[in-house]
Structures are given as C-alpha cells and as structure tokens.
Amino acid sequence: ILPQYLKNKKVLITAGGTREYFDPIRYISNASSGQMGYALTKIAYAMGGDVTLISAPTNLKKPYGITVVDVISAEDMYREVIKRAEKADVIIMNAAVADFRPESFSREKLKKSKEKSVVHLKPNPDILKKLGEIKKKDQILIGFAAESTDVIENAKDKLIRKNLDYIIANELDVFSKKIHRGWIINRRGDITEIPEMDKESSAFLILEKIFKR
Ligand code: C5P
Secondary structure, rough: OOOOOOOOOEEEEEOOOOEEEEEEOEEEEEEOOHHHHHHHHHHHOOOEEEEEEEEEOOOOOOOOOOOEOOOOOOOOOHHHHHHHHHOOOOOEEEOOOOEEEEEEEEEEOOOOOOOOOOOOOOOOOOOOHHHHHOOOOEEEEEEEEOOOHHHHHHHHHHHHHHHOOOOEEEEEHHHOOOOEEEEEEEOOOEEEEEEEEEEEHHHHHHHHHHOOO
C-alpha cells in the first residue's frame, strides 16, 4: 500500500497523443503511447486520489478505479478538461496535444492523385496555458515538456509562460518507450533529477516529490 499523499484530492490527468483527422480515416498525430499518463493515473489512484483520466487514443487498458473520458482531438480534450478544471485540486497535463490541426475535414475519403497535395494546418488551443490563466488558489498545475534542445531552460520558460507550479522536463527519447528519465522543476527553479527508471517508478517519484508533506 502506498502512502496516501493524494487522499481527498480530486486529480485530473491527461494522457496520450491527440489525433487530428482530415478525412474519415486519416489523421496527424505524434508518437506518444500514453504510458506515462497511465502510470501517473495508477499511482495517483494508489496514493488515495479521486482520479479522472482524459485519454487520447492509446493501446493501453483502462486502469481500475478511474473515471476515464476518451477523447480524440485537441479540441475534444480542451472541452473535457476545461469542463472539469474548476473542481480539480490537482491537474497533470501529460498528454501530447497536437499543436496544429488540419484546417478542413473531408467527409469523403480523399482520393489518390498524381498531383502534390497540401494539408493546411491551423493552431490548436493551448489547454495548459488556458488552465494557467484560470488557475484557482491552492490548485496544483503540473505540465510536461518534451524538448530536443536546452531541455531545462525551455521547460523553465514554459513553466513561467503557462503559470504552472511544476513542470516535468524530458528529452524526446522517452516517447513511446517503457522507461522515463527527466527533471522535476518548481517555480523557484529547483531541479530534481529523475534517473532512468520504468514509468510507474517515475510516476511514484514525481508524485512523492510534489505531494509528500
Ligand atoms: O508548449 P508545449 O506544447 O511544449 O508544452 C507542453 C505542455 O503543454 C504539456 O503539458 C502539454 O500537455 C501541454 N499542451 C496543451 N495544449 C497544447 C499543447 C501542449 O495543454 N495545445
């Protein structure tokens, strides 16, 4: 049995990579597997949290004891997260939300063609930035940052820009892998290293670091 650091806390977690469809079967997405978000969900539940998971498509099994809301696109996720944000004590935005979506959607499957074809993209709403703007007093807002260069500097910048309490920074190589490695950064700029370990252990370390009193 785990220490009950999240007892009586309503915890909202997002996971997976959103899909942005441009015809009934074709979409733009990313390599997120959802494993880190699902690991956080299981550990937060085991730590006593009342957990809701907003999940973009993954191949993972639904964790026991959790309310799971399935979503597909960034816009769906935005709607489902914002709807529940006010009641949440803790929000962990782990999902890899697509930054862009196709400008138009074709109800018919697009036909093959010998010509070059172009999909125009437009920006998606930044869910975490919005959460930072509407954050309530005493609410803990946690983001993730996957970076290919200047990992810690870029993550610190996001933490400030999006008004977060903590950001978990990692390199891109943990995407869709079983292992995680990274850094936990707080608003004062203190850094805790997460050595390489499986994602459930990393989830435990992250939640213990943030919620152990
Ligand atoms: O700015 P960047 O996308 O790298 O920030 C990553 C963090 O922001 C993650 O926590 C991710 O879940 C969140 N995010 C979001 N909405 C977006 C893009 C990213 O909530 N449209």
